[in-house]
Amino acid sequence: MSDTAALADQLPIDGPGAPPRSNGELVFDAPWEGRVFGIAVALAEAGVFTLADLQAELIAAIARWEALGEPVENYRYYECWLAALERLVVGQTPLSIDQIDERSEQFVARPAGHDHEHDHDHHH
Amino acid sequence: MTAFPHSADRAPAPVRAEALEALLTERGLVNAAAIDGLINRFVNDVGPMNGAQVVAKAWVDPEYRERLLTDGTAAVGELGFSGPQGEHIVVVENDDTTHNVVVCTLCSCYPWPLLGLPPNWYKDPAYRARIVREPRVLLSEMGLDLGDDVDITVRDSSAENRYFVLPKRPDGTEDMSEEELAGLVTREAMVGVARVSAP
Incomplete structure:
Protein backbone atom coordinates (compact mmCIF):
# COMPACT_ATOMS: atom_id res chain seq x y z
CA MET A 1 0.00 0.00 0.00
CA SER A 2 2.87 2.38 0.70
CA ASP A 3 4.11 1.80 -2.84
CA THR A 4 0.77 2.94 -4.15
CA ALA A 5 0.81 6.05 -1.97
CA ALA A 6 4.32 6.91 -3.17
CA LEU A 7 3.21 6.46 -6.76
CA ALA A 8 0.20 8.70 -6.22
CA ASP A 9 2.53 11.45 -4.99
CA GLN A 10 4.32 11.38 -8.33
CA LEU A 11 1.22 11.54 -10.49
CA PRO A 12 0.48 14.80 -12.25
CA ILE A 13 -2.19 16.95 -10.63
CA ASP A 14 -3.84 17.93 -13.92
CA GLY A 15 -4.16 16.56 -17.41
CA PRO A 16 -5.00 13.17 -18.81
CA GLY A 17 -2.62 11.30 -16.49
CA ALA A 18 -4.10 12.80 -13.35
CA PRO A 19 -5.97 10.60 -10.88
CA PRO A 20 -9.70 11.28 -10.62
CA ARG A 21 -10.50 14.12 -8.29
CA SER A 22 -13.55 15.89 -7.08
CA ASN A 23 -13.01 19.62 -6.62
CA GLY A 24 -9.30 19.06 -6.20
CA GLU A 25 -9.56 16.21 -3.72
CA LEU A 26 -9.19 12.50 -4.35
CA VAL A 27 -12.50 10.73 -3.81
CA PHE A 28 -10.64 8.00 -1.94
CA ASP A 29 -7.35 8.63 -0.17
CA ALA A 30 -6.20 5.02 -0.67
CA PRO A 31 -7.37 2.11 -2.84
CA TRP A 32 -8.67 0.08 0.13
CA GLU A 33 -11.09 2.89 0.97
CA GLY A 34 -12.66 2.50 -2.45
CA ARG A 35 -12.83 -1.28 -1.98
CA VAL A 36 -14.70 -1.10 1.34
CA PHE A 37 -17.00 1.55 -0.07
CA GLY A 38 -17.74 -0.64 -3.10
CA ILE A 39 -18.16 -3.81 -1.05
CA ALA A 40 -20.69 -2.16 1.26
CA VAL A 41 -22.77 -0.63 -1.53
CA ALA A 42 -22.64 -3.86 -3.54
CA LEU A 43 -23.89 -5.87 -0.55
CA ALA A 44 -26.64 -3.32 0.01
CA GLU A 45 -27.66 -3.50 -3.66
CA ALA A 46 -27.71 -7.30 -3.36
CA GLY A 47 -30.07 -7.04 -0.39
CA VAL A 48 -27.67 -8.53 2.18
CA PHE A 49 -28.40 -5.46 4.29
CA THR A 50 -29.78 -1.99 3.64
CA LEU A 51 -28.02 1.34 3.40
CA ALA A 52 -30.01 2.31 6.50
CA ASP A 53 -28.43 -0.64 8.34
CA LEU A 54 -25.05 0.54 7.13
CA GLN A 55 -25.73 4.07 8.31
CA ALA A 56 -26.79 2.86 11.75
CA GLU A 57 -23.62 0.80 12.13
CA LEU A 58 -21.53 3.68 10.83
CA ILE A 59 -23.02 6.03 13.42
CA ALA A 60 -22.21 3.44 16.11
CA ALA A 61 -18.65 2.95 14.86
CA ILE A 62 -18.01 6.71 14.76
CA ALA A 63 -19.44 7.05 18.27
CA ARG A 64 -17.12 4.26 19.48
CA TRP A 65 -14.15 6.04 17.93
CA GLU A 66 -15.13 9.35 19.48
CA ALA A 67 -15.50 7.64 22.87
CA LEU A 68 -11.83 6.66 22.68
CA GLY A 69 -10.94 10.32 23.17
CA GLU A 70 -8.17 10.30 20.59
CA PRO A 71 -7.00 13.52 18.90
CA VAL A 72 -9.25 14.33 15.95
CA GLU A 73 -6.30 14.35 13.56
CA ASN A 74 -6.12 10.56 14.07
CA TYR A 75 -9.66 10.15 12.79
CA ARG A 76 -9.95 7.81 9.84
CA TYR A 77 -13.46 7.81 8.42
CA TYR A 78 -13.01 4.68 6.34
CA GLU A 79 -11.74 2.72 9.35
CA CYS A 80 -15.11 3.45 10.94
CA TRP A 81 -16.77 2.44 7.66
CA LEU A 82 -14.81 -0.83 7.68
CA ALA A 83 -15.75 -1.51 11.31
CA ALA A 84 -19.41 -0.96 10.42
CA LEU A 85 -19.13 -3.19 7.36
CA GLU A 86 -17.49 -6.00 9.35
CA ARG A 87 -20.32 -5.96 11.89
CA LEU A 88 -22.95 -6.13 9.17
CA VAL A 89 -21.16 -8.94 7.35
CA VAL A 90 -20.84 -10.95 10.56
CA GLY A 91 -24.48 -10.30 11.40
CA GLN A 92 -25.96 -10.91 7.94
CA THR A 93 -23.76 -13.53 6.27
CA PRO A 94 -22.32 -16.87 7.40
CA LEU A 95 -18.88 -15.27 7.81
CA SER A 96 -17.55 -14.92 11.35
CA ILE A 97 -15.20 -12.35 12.85
CA ASP A 98 -12.75 -15.21 13.50
CA GLN A 99 -12.61 -15.98 9.78
CA ILE A 100 -11.92 -12.32 8.98
CA ASP A 101 -9.23 -12.19 11.68
CA GLU A 102 -7.66 -15.44 10.48
CA ARG A 103 -7.54 -14.41 6.82
CA SER A 104 -6.16 -11.00 7.77
CA GLU A 105 -3.38 -12.66 9.77
CA GLN A 106 -2.58 -14.90 6.79
CA PHE A 107 -2.33 -11.85 4.56
CA VAL A 108 -0.13 -10.00 7.06
CA ALA A 109 2.20 -13.02 7.11
CA ARG A 110 2.66 -13.00 3.33
CA PRO A 111 6.26 -12.56 2.29
CA ALA A 112 7.33 -9.14 1.13
CA GLY A 113 6.91 -8.70 -2.60
CA HIS A 114 4.04 -11.17 -2.77
CA ASP A 115 1.91 -10.70 -5.83
CA HIS A 116 -1.67 -11.25 -4.97
CA GLU A 117 -3.83 -11.94 -7.98
CA HIS A 118 -6.19 -9.09 -7.12
CA ASP A 119 -3.48 -6.59 -7.87
CA HIS A 120 -3.71 -7.36 -11.55
CA ASP A 121 -7.34 -6.65 -12.18
CA HIS A 122 -7.71 -3.39 -10.31
CA HIS A 123 -7.93 -0.44 -12.61
CA HIS A 124 -5.85 2.58 -11.74
CA MET B 1 -16.04 -7.66 18.26
CA ASP B 45 -19.66 9.78 -13.06
CA VAL B 46 -21.41 11.12 -9.98
CA GLY B 47 -20.36 14.44 -8.53
CA PRO B 48 -21.21 18.07 -7.83
CA MET B 49 -21.81 18.76 -11.52
CA ASN B 50 -25.15 16.96 -11.07
CA GLY B 51 -26.27 19.25 -8.26
CA ALA B 52 -25.04 22.25 -10.24
CA GLN B 53 -27.46 21.33 -13.05
CA VAL B 54 -30.31 21.23 -10.55
CA VAL B 55 -29.40 24.65 -9.16
CA ALA B 56 -29.05 26.24 -12.59
CA LYS B 57 -32.42 24.88 -13.70
CA ALA B 58 -34.06 26.21 -10.54
CA TRP B 59 -32.56 29.63 -11.21
CA VAL B 60 -33.97 29.89 -14.74
CA ASP B 61 -37.26 28.00 -14.27
CA PRO B 62 -39.47 29.32 -11.42
CA GLU B 63 -41.88 26.40 -11.68
CA TYR B 64 -39.03 23.92 -11.35
CA ARG B 65 -37.74 25.87 -8.35
CA GLU B 66 -41.16 25.51 -6.70
CA ARG B 67 -41.21 21.77 -7.33
CA LEU B 68 -37.65 21.46 -6.05
CA LEU B 69 -38.46 23.21 -2.78
CA THR B 70 -41.68 21.23 -2.37
CA ASP B 71 -40.40 17.73 -3.15
CA GLY B 72 -36.67 17.63 -3.69
CA THR B 73 -36.40 13.92 -4.42
CA ALA B 74 -39.05 14.06 -7.17
CA ALA B 75 -37.65 17.24 -8.72
CA VAL B 76 -34.07 15.98 -8.96
CA GLY B 77 -35.49 12.72 -10.31
CA GLU B 78 -36.91 14.72 -13.22
CA LEU B 79 -33.30 15.37 -14.27
CA GLY B 80 -32.43 11.69 -13.88
CA PHE B 81 -30.67 11.96 -10.54
CA SER B 82 -31.50 9.09 -8.18
CA GLY B 83 -29.82 6.11 -6.57
CA PRO B 84 -28.22 5.25 -3.25
CA GLN B 85 -28.48 8.06 -0.69
CA GLY B 86 -30.77 9.90 -3.10
CA GLU B 87 -33.96 9.48 -1.11
CA HIS B 88 -35.58 12.12 1.13
CA ILE B 89 -33.75 15.07 -0.39
CA VAL B 90 -34.85 18.32 1.23
CA VAL B 91 -33.90 21.50 -0.60
CA VAL B 92 -33.42 24.70 1.38
CA GLU B 93 -32.91 28.08 -0.23
CA ASN B 94 -30.33 30.70 0.66
CA ASP B 95 -30.83 34.40 0.10
CA ASP B 96 -29.36 37.68 1.35
CA THR B 97 -30.71 37.31 4.88
CA THR B 98 -31.15 33.54 5.31
CA HIS B 99 -28.25 31.16 5.17
CA ASN B 100 -28.55 27.40 5.47
CA VAL B 101 -25.49 25.24 6.03
CA VAL B 102 -25.56 21.44 6.04
CA VAL B 103 -23.83 18.98 8.33
CA CYS B 104 -24.33 15.36 9.38
CA THR B 105 -23.50 15.43 13.07
CA LEU B 106 -23.64 11.65 13.56
CA CYS B 107 -21.97 10.30 10.43
CA SER B 108 -21.81 11.47 6.82
CA CYS B 109 -25.32 11.66 5.33
CA TYR B 110 -25.07 13.45 2.01
CA PRO B 111 -27.06 13.45 -1.25
CA TRP B 112 -24.75 11.18 -3.28
CA PRO B 113 -26.61 11.43 -6.64
CA LEU B 114 -26.32 15.23 -6.54
CA LEU B 115 -22.91 15.81 -5.00
CA GLY B 116 -21.06 12.50 -5.17
CA LEU B 117 -19.32 11.29 -2.03
CA PRO B 118 -18.66 13.86 0.68
CA PRO B 119 -15.28 15.59 0.94
CA ASN B 120 -13.04 14.91 3.92
CA TRP B 121 -13.84 18.16 5.68
CA TYR B 122 -17.56 17.28 5.71
CA LYS B 123 -16.81 13.96 7.46
CA ASP B 124 -14.32 15.50 9.89
CA PRO B 125 -15.24 15.46 13.60
CA ALA B 126 -14.18 19.10 13.92
CA TYR B 127 -16.57 20.32 11.21
CA ARG B 128 -19.40 18.15 12.54
CA ALA B 129 -19.04 19.61 16.03
CA ARG B 130 -18.07 23.20 15.33
CA ILE B 131 -20.59 24.05 12.61
CA VAL B 132 -23.30 23.42 15.21
CA ARG B 133 -21.56 25.21 18.07
CA GLU B 134 -20.13 28.23 16.27
CA PRO B 135 -21.32 28.31 12.66
CA ARG B 136 -20.51 31.96 12.03
CA VAL B 137 -16.93 31.56 13.25
CA LEU B 138 -16.31 28.33 11.35
CA LEU B 139 -17.86 29.65 8.12
CA SER B 140 -15.60 32.69 8.39
CA GLU B 141 -12.58 30.40 8.81
CA MET B 142 -13.75 28.57 5.68
CA GLY B 143 -13.81 31.85 3.79
CA LEU B 144 -17.46 32.85 4.11
CA ASP B 145 -18.01 35.99 6.16
CA LEU B 146 -21.69 36.51 6.94
CA GLY B 147 -22.89 39.76 8.44
CA ASP B 148 -24.88 39.90 11.66
CA ASP B 149 -28.01 40.61 9.61
CA VAL B 150 -27.84 37.11 8.11
CA ASP B 151 -29.66 34.37 9.99
CA ILE B 152 -27.78 31.07 9.92
CA THR B 153 -29.68 27.80 10.10
CA VAL B 154 -27.63 24.64 10.55
CA ARG B 155 -29.32 21.66 8.90
CA ASP B 156 -28.47 18.26 10.34
CA SER B 157 -28.76 15.67 7.59
CA SER B 158 -29.92 12.14 8.30
CA ALA B 159 -31.39 9.25 6.36
CA GLU B 160 -34.81 10.90 6.75
CA ASN B 161 -33.76 14.38 5.60
CA ARG B 162 -30.82 14.74 3.27
CA TYR B 163 -30.36 18.49 2.90
CA PHE B 164 -29.26 20.25 -0.26
CA VAL B 165 -28.76 24.00 -0.48
CA LEU B 166 -30.15 26.04 -3.35
CA PRO B 167 -27.72 28.97 -3.32
CA LYS B 168 -28.69 32.49 -4.29
CA ARG B 169 -28.14 33.33 -7.94
CA PRO B 170 -25.42 35.98 -8.04
CA ASP B 171 -26.20 39.44 -9.38
CA GLY B 172 -24.86 40.18 -12.82
CA THR B 173 -25.65 36.76 -14.27
CA GLU B 174 -28.95 37.71 -15.94
CA ASP B 175 -27.62 37.09 -19.43
CA MET B 176 -26.04 33.72 -18.72
CA SER B 177 -27.43 30.46 -20.07
CA GLU B 178 -28.48 27.60 -17.84
CA GLU B 179 -25.34 25.71 -18.81
CA GLU B 180 -23.10 28.68 -18.06
CA LEU B 181 -24.82 29.16 -14.72
CA ALA B 182 -24.23 25.52 -13.81
CA GLY B 183 -20.54 26.14 -14.33
CA LEU B 184 -20.54 28.71 -11.52
CA VAL B 185 -22.08 26.45 -8.87
CA THR B 186 -19.65 24.75 -6.51
CA ARG B 187 -20.03 21.81 -4.16
CA GLU B 188 -19.27 24.14 -1.26
CA ALA B 189 -22.17 26.42 -2.21
CA MET B 190 -24.56 23.44 -2.30
CA VAL B 191 -23.52 22.45 1.22
CA GLY B 192 -23.77 26.07 2.36
CA VAL B 193 -20.16 26.79 3.27
CA ALA B 194 -19.79 29.20 0.36
CA ARG B 195 -21.85 31.46 -1.87
CA VAL B 196 -21.90 31.45 -5.64
CA SER B 197 -19.99 34.30 -7.23
CA ALA B 198 -20.47 35.87 -10.63
CA PRO B 199 -17.55 35.23 -12.98
Whole structure:
Protein backbone atom coordinates (compact mmCIF):
# COMPACT_ATOMS: atom_id res chain seq x y z
CA MET A 1 0.00 0.00 0.00
CA SER A 2 2.87 2.38 0.70
CA ASP A 3 4.11 1.80 -2.84
CA THR A 4 0.77 2.94 -4.15
CA ALA A 5 0.81 6.05 -1.97
CA ALA A 6 4.32 6.91 -3.17
CA LEU A 7 3.21 6.46 -6.76
CA ALA A 8 0.20 8.70 -6.22
CA ASP A 9 2.53 11.45 -4.99
CA GLN A 10 4.32 11.38 -8.33
CA LEU A 11 1.22 11.54 -10.49
CA PRO A 12 0.48 14.80 -12.25
CA ILE A 13 -2.19 16.95 -10.63
CA ASP A 14 -3.84 17.93 -13.92
CA GLY A 15 -4.16 16.56 -17.41
CA PRO A 16 -5.00 13.17 -18.81
CA GLY A 17 -2.62 11.30 -16.49
CA ALA A 18 -4.10 12.80 -13.35
CA PRO A 19 -5.97 10.60 -10.88
CA PRO A 20 -9.70 11.28 -10.62
CA ARG A 21 -10.50 14.12 -8.29
CA SER A 22 -13.55 15.89 -7.08
CA ASN A 23 -13.01 19.62 -6.62
CA GLY A 24 -9.30 19.06 -6.20
CA GLU A 25 -9.56 16.21 -3.72
CA LEU A 26 -9.19 12.50 -4.35
CA VAL A 27 -12.50 10.73 -3.81
CA PHE A 28 -10.64 8.00 -1.94
CA ASP A 29 -7.35 8.63 -0.17
CA ALA A 30 -6.20 5.02 -0.67
CA PRO A 31 -7.37 2.11 -2.84
CA TRP A 32 -8.67 0.08 0.13
CA GLU A 33 -11.09 2.89 0.97
CA GLY A 34 -12.66 2.50 -2.45
CA ARG A 35 -12.83 -1.28 -1.98
CA VAL A 36 -14.70 -1.10 1.34
CA PHE A 37 -17.00 1.55 -0.07
CA GLY A 38 -17.74 -0.64 -3.10
CA ILE A 39 -18.16 -3.81 -1.05
CA ALA A 40 -20.69 -2.16 1.26
CA VAL A 41 -22.77 -0.63 -1.53
CA ALA A 42 -22.64 -3.86 -3.54
CA LEU A 43 -23.89 -5.87 -0.55
CA ALA A 44 -26.64 -3.32 0.01
CA GLU A 45 -27.66 -3.50 -3.66
CA ALA A 46 -27.71 -7.30 -3.36
CA GLY A 47 -30.07 -7.04 -0.39
CA VAL A 48 -27.67 -8.53 2.18
CA PHE A 49 -28.40 -5.46 4.29
CA THR A 50 -29.78 -1.99 3.64
CA LEU A 51 -28.02 1.34 3.40
CA ALA A 52 -30.01 2.31 6.50
CA ASP A 53 -28.43 -0.64 8.34
CA LEU A 54 -25.05 0.54 7.13
CA GLN A 55 -25.73 4.07 8.31
CA ALA A 56 -26.79 2.86 11.75
CA GLU A 57 -23.62 0.80 12.13
CA LEU A 58 -21.53 3.68 10.83
CA ILE A 59 -23.02 6.03 13.42
CA ALA A 60 -22.21 3.44 16.11
CA ALA A 61 -18.65 2.95 14.86
CA ILE A 62 -18.01 6.71 14.76
CA ALA A 63 -19.44 7.05 18.27
CA ARG A 64 -17.12 4.26 19.48
CA TRP A 65 -14.15 6.04 17.93
CA GLU A 66 -15.13 9.35 19.48
CA ALA A 67 -15.50 7.64 22.87
CA LEU A 68 -11.83 6.66 22.68
CA GLY A 69 -10.94 10.32 23.17
CA GLU A 70 -8.17 10.30 20.59
CA PRO A 71 -7.00 13.52 18.90
CA VAL A 72 -9.25 14.33 15.95
CA GLU A 73 -6.30 14.35 13.56
CA ASN A 74 -6.12 10.56 14.07
CA TYR A 75 -9.66 10.15 12.79
CA ARG A 76 -9.95 7.81 9.84
CA TYR A 77 -13.46 7.81 8.42
CA TYR A 78 -13.01 4.68 6.34
CA GLU A 79 -11.74 2.72 9.35
CA CYS A 80 -15.11 3.45 10.94
CA TRP A 81 -16.77 2.44 7.66
CA LEU A 82 -14.81 -0.83 7.68
CA ALA A 83 -15.75 -1.51 11.31
CA ALA A 84 -19.41 -0.96 10.42
CA LEU A 85 -19.13 -3.19 7.36
CA GLU A 86 -17.49 -6.00 9.35
CA ARG A 87 -20.32 -5.96 11.89
CA LEU A 88 -22.95 -6.13 9.17
CA VAL A 89 -21.16 -8.94 7.35
CA VAL A 90 -20.84 -10.95 10.56
CA GLY A 91 -24.48 -10.30 11.40
CA GLN A 92 -25.96 -10.91 7.94
CA THR A 93 -23.76 -13.53 6.27
CA PRO A 94 -22.32 -16.87 7.40
CA LEU A 95 -18.88 -15.27 7.81
CA SER A 96 -17.55 -14.92 11.35
CA ILE A 97 -15.20 -12.35 12.85
CA ASP A 98 -12.75 -15.21 13.50
CA GLN A 99 -12.61 -15.98 9.78
CA ILE A 100 -11.92 -12.32 8.98
CA ASP A 101 -9.23 -12.19 11.68
CA GLU A 102 -7.66 -15.44 10.48
CA ARG A 103 -7.54 -14.41 6.82
CA SER A 104 -6.16 -11.00 7.77
CA GLU A 105 -3.38 -12.66 9.77
CA GLN A 106 -2.58 -14.90 6.79
CA PHE A 107 -2.33 -11.85 4.56
CA VAL A 108 -0.13 -10.00 7.06
CA ALA A 109 2.20 -13.02 7.11
CA ARG A 110 2.66 -13.00 3.33
CA PRO A 111 6.26 -12.56 2.29
CA ALA A 112 7.33 -9.14 1.13
CA GLY A 113 6.91 -8.70 -2.60
CA HIS A 114 4.04 -11.17 -2.77
CA ASP A 115 1.91 -10.70 -5.83
CA HIS A 116 -1.67 -11.25 -4.97
CA GLU A 117 -3.83 -11.94 -7.98
CA HIS A 118 -6.19 -9.09 -7.12
CA ASP A 119 -3.48 -6.59 -7.87
CA HIS A 120 -3.71 -7.36 -11.55
CA ASP A 121 -7.34 -6.65 -12.18
CA HIS A 122 -7.71 -3.39 -10.31
CA HIS A 123 -7.93 -0.44 -12.61
CA HIS A 124 -5.85 2.58 -11.74
CA MET B 1 -16.04 -7.66 18.26
CA THR B 2 -15.41 -4.86 20.69
CA ALA B 3 -11.96 -3.94 19.40
CA PHE B 4 -11.68 -1.10 16.97
CA PRO B 5 -9.86 -1.88 13.71
CA HIS B 6 -6.84 0.21 14.51
CA SER B 7 -6.23 -1.61 17.81
CA ALA B 8 -2.65 -2.83 17.99
CA ASP B 9 -3.58 -6.50 17.97
CA ARG B 10 -5.49 -6.30 14.69
CA ALA B 11 -4.25 -6.23 11.13
CA PRO B 12 -4.15 -2.80 9.45
CA ALA B 13 -7.33 -1.68 7.73
CA PRO B 14 -6.06 -2.21 4.15
CA VAL B 15 -5.28 -5.85 4.96
CA ARG B 16 -8.61 -6.42 6.72
CA ALA B 17 -10.37 -4.89 3.73
CA GLU B 18 -8.57 -7.27 1.39
CA ALA B 19 -9.36 -10.26 3.64
CA LEU B 20 -13.01 -9.28 3.80
CA GLU B 21 -13.27 -8.93 0.03
CA ALA B 22 -11.54 -12.29 -0.50
CA LEU B 23 -13.89 -14.11 1.88
CA LEU B 24 -17.01 -12.48 0.44
CA THR B 25 -15.85 -13.23 -3.11
CA GLU B 26 -15.19 -16.90 -2.32
CA ARG B 27 -18.76 -17.21 -1.06
CA GLY B 28 -20.18 -15.50 -4.12
CA LEU B 29 -21.52 -12.55 -2.12
CA VAL B 30 -19.58 -9.92 -4.06
CA ASN B 31 -17.51 -9.86 -7.23
CA ALA B 32 -14.61 -7.64 -8.18
CA ALA B 33 -16.27 -6.33 -11.34
CA ALA B 34 -19.32 -5.07 -9.48
CA ILE B 35 -17.14 -3.36 -6.87
CA ASP B 36 -14.96 -1.85 -9.60
CA GLY B 37 -18.11 -0.58 -11.29
CA LEU B 38 -19.38 1.12 -8.14
CA ILE B 39 -16.03 2.73 -7.42
CA ASN B 40 -15.76 3.94 -11.00
CA ARG B 41 -19.28 5.36 -10.88
CA PHE B 42 -18.66 7.38 -7.74
CA VAL B 43 -15.17 8.48 -8.75
CA ASN B 44 -15.95 9.47 -12.34
CA ASP B 45 -19.66 9.78 -13.06
CA VAL B 46 -21.41 11.12 -9.98
CA GLY B 47 -20.36 14.44 -8.53
CA PRO B 48 -21.21 18.07 -7.83
CA MET B 49 -21.81 18.76 -11.52
CA ASN B 50 -25.15 16.96 -11.07
CA GLY B 51 -26.27 19.25 -8.26
CA ALA B 52 -25.04 22.25 -10.24
CA GLN B 53 -27.46 21.33 -13.05
CA VAL B 54 -30.31 21.23 -10.55
CA VAL B 55 -29.40 24.65 -9.16
CA ALA B 56 -29.05 26.24 -12.59
CA LYS B 57 -32.42 24.88 -13.70
CA ALA B 58 -34.06 26.21 -10.54
CA TRP B 59 -32.56 29.63 -11.21
CA VAL B 60 -33.97 29.89 -14.74
CA ASP B 61 -37.26 28.00 -14.27
CA PRO B 62 -39.47 29.32 -11.42
CA GLU B 63 -41.88 26.40 -11.68
CA TYR B 64 -39.03 23.92 -11.35
CA ARG B 65 -37.74 25.87 -8.35
CA GLU B 66 -41.16 25.51 -6.70
CA ARG B 67 -41.21 21.77 -7.33
CA LEU B 68 -37.65 21.46 -6.05
CA LEU B 69 -38.46 23.21 -2.78
CA THR B 70 -41.68 21.23 -2.37
CA ASP B 71 -40.40 17.73 -3.15
CA GLY B 72 -36.67 17.63 -3.69
CA THR B 73 -36.40 13.92 -4.42
CA ALA B 74 -39.05 14.06 -7.17
CA ALA B 75 -37.65 17.24 -8.72
CA VAL B 76 -34.07 15.98 -8.96
CA GLY B 77 -35.49 12.72 -10.31
CA GLU B 78 -36.91 14.72 -13.22
CA LEU B 79 -33.30 15.37 -14.27
CA GLY B 80 -32.43 11.69 -13.88
CA PHE B 81 -30.67 11.96 -10.54
CA SER B 82 -31.50 9.09 -8.18
CA GLY B 83 -29.82 6.11 -6.57
CA PRO B 84 -28.22 5.25 -3.25
CA GLN B 85 -28.48 8.06 -0.69
CA GLY B 86 -30.77 9.90 -3.10
CA GLU B 87 -33.96 9.48 -1.11
CA HIS B 88 -35.58 12.12 1.13
CA ILE B 89 -33.75 15.07 -0.39
CA VAL B 90 -34.85 18.32 1.23
CA VAL B 91 -33.90 21.50 -0.60
CA VAL B 92 -33.42 24.70 1.38
CA GLU B 93 -32.91 28.08 -0.23
CA ASN B 94 -30.33 30.70 0.66
CA ASP B 95 -30.83 34.40 0.10
CA ASP B 96 -29.36 37.68 1.35
CA THR B 97 -30.71 37.31 4.88
CA THR B 98 -31.15 33.54 5.31
CA HIS B 99 -28.25 31.16 5.17
CA ASN B 100 -28.55 27.40 5.47
CA VAL B 101 -25.49 25.24 6.03
CA VAL B 102 -25.56 21.44 6.04
CA VAL B 103 -23.83 18.98 8.33
CA CYS B 104 -24.33 15.36 9.38
CA THR B 105 -23.50 15.43 13.07
CA LEU B 106 -23.64 11.65 13.56
CA CYS B 107 -21.97 10.30 10.43
CA SER B 108 -21.81 11.47 6.82
CA CYS B 109 -25.32 11.66 5.33
CA TYR B 110 -25.07 13.45 2.01
CA PRO B 111 -27.06 13.45 -1.25
CA TRP B 112 -24.75 11.18 -3.28
CA PRO B 113 -26.61 11.43 -6.64
CA LEU B 114 -26.32 15.23 -6.54
CA LEU B 115 -22.91 15.81 -5.00
CA GLY B 116 -21.06 12.50 -5.17
CA LEU B 117 -19.32 11.29 -2.03
CA PRO B 118 -18.66 13.86 0.68
CA PRO B 119 -15.28 15.59 0.94
CA ASN B 120 -13.04 14.91 3.92
CA TRP B 121 -13.84 18.16 5.68
CA TYR B 122 -17.56 17.28 5.71
CA LYS B 123 -16.81 13.96 7.46
CA ASP B 124 -14.32 15.50 9.89
CA PRO B 125 -15.24 15.46 13.60
CA ALA B 126 -14.18 19.10 13.92
CA TYR B 127 -16.57 20.32 11.21
CA ARG B 128 -19.40 18.15 12.54
CA ALA B 129 -19.04 19.61 16.03
CA ARG B 130 -18.07 23.20 15.33
CA ILE B 131 -20.59 24.05 12.61
CA VAL B 132 -23.30 23.42 15.21
CA ARG B 133 -21.56 25.21 18.07
CA GLU B 134 -20.13 28.23 16.27
CA PRO B 135 -21.32 28.31 12.66
CA ARG B 136 -20.51 31.96 12.03
CA VAL B 137 -16.93 31.56 13.25
CA LEU B 138 -16.31 28.33 11.35
CA LEU B 139 -17.86 29.65 8.12
CA SER B 140 -15.60 32.69 8.39
CA GLU B 141 -12.58 30.40 8.81
CA MET B 142 -13.75 28.57 5.68
CA GLY B 143 -13.81 31.85 3.79
CA LEU B 144 -17.46 32.85 4.11
CA ASP B 145 -18.01 35.99 6.16
CA LEU B 146 -21.69 36.51 6.94
CA GLY B 147 -22.89 39.76 8.44
CA ASP B 148 -24.88 39.90 11.66
CA ASP B 149 -28.01 40.61 9.61
CA VAL B 150 -27.84 37.11 8.11
CA ASP B 151 -29.66 34.37 9.99
CA ILE B 152 -27.78 31.07 9.92
CA THR B 153 -29.68 27.80 10.10
CA VAL B 154 -27.63 24.64 10.55
CA ARG B 155 -29.32 21.66 8.90
CA ASP B 156 -28.47 18.26 10.34
CA SER B 157 -28.76 15.67 7.59
CA SER B 158 -29.92 12.14 8.30
CA ALA B 159 -31.39 9.25 6.36
CA GLU B 160 -34.81 10.90 6.75
CA ASN B 161 -33.76 14.38 5.60
CA ARG B 162 -30.82 14.74 3.27
CA TYR B 163 -30.36 18.49 2.90
CA PHE B 164 -29.26 20.25 -0.26
CA VAL B 165 -28.76 24.00 -0.48
CA LEU B 166 -30.15 26.04 -3.35
CA PRO B 167 -27.72 28.97 -3.32
CA LYS B 168 -28.69 32.49 -4.29
CA ARG B 169 -28.14 33.33 -7.94
CA PRO B 170 -25.42 35.98 -8.04
CA ASP B 171 -26.20 39.44 -9.38
CA GLY B 172 -24.86 40.18 -12.82
CA THR B 173 -25.65 36.76 -14.27
CA GLU B 174 -28.95 37.71 -15.94
CA ASP B 175 -27.62 37.09 -19.43
CA MET B 176 -26.04 33.72 -18.72
CA SER B 177 -27.43 30.46 -20.07
CA GLU B 178 -28.48 27.60 -17.84
CA GLU B 179 -25.34 25.71 -18.81
CA GLU B 180 -23.10 28.68 -18.06
CA LEU B 181 -24.82 29.16 -14.72
CA ALA B 182 -24.23 25.52 -13.81
CA GLY B 183 -20.54 26.14 -14.33
CA LEU B 184 -20.54 28.71 -11.52
CA VAL B 185 -22.08 26.45 -8.87
CA THR B 186 -19.65 24.75 -6.51
CA ARG B 187 -20.03 21.81 -4.16
CA GLU B 188 -19.27 24.14 -1.26
CA ALA B 189 -22.17 26.42 -2.21
CA MET B 190 -24.56 23.44 -2.30
CA VAL B 191 -23.52 22.45 1.22
CA GLY B 192 -23.77 26.07 2.36
CA VAL B 193 -20.16 26.79 3.27
CA ALA B 194 -19.79 29.20 0.36
CA ARG B 195 -21.85 31.46 -1.87
CA VAL B 196 -21.90 31.45 -5.64
CA SER B 197 -19.99 34.30 -7.23
CA ALA B 198 -20.47 35.87 -10.63
CA PRO B 199 -17.55 35.23 -12.98
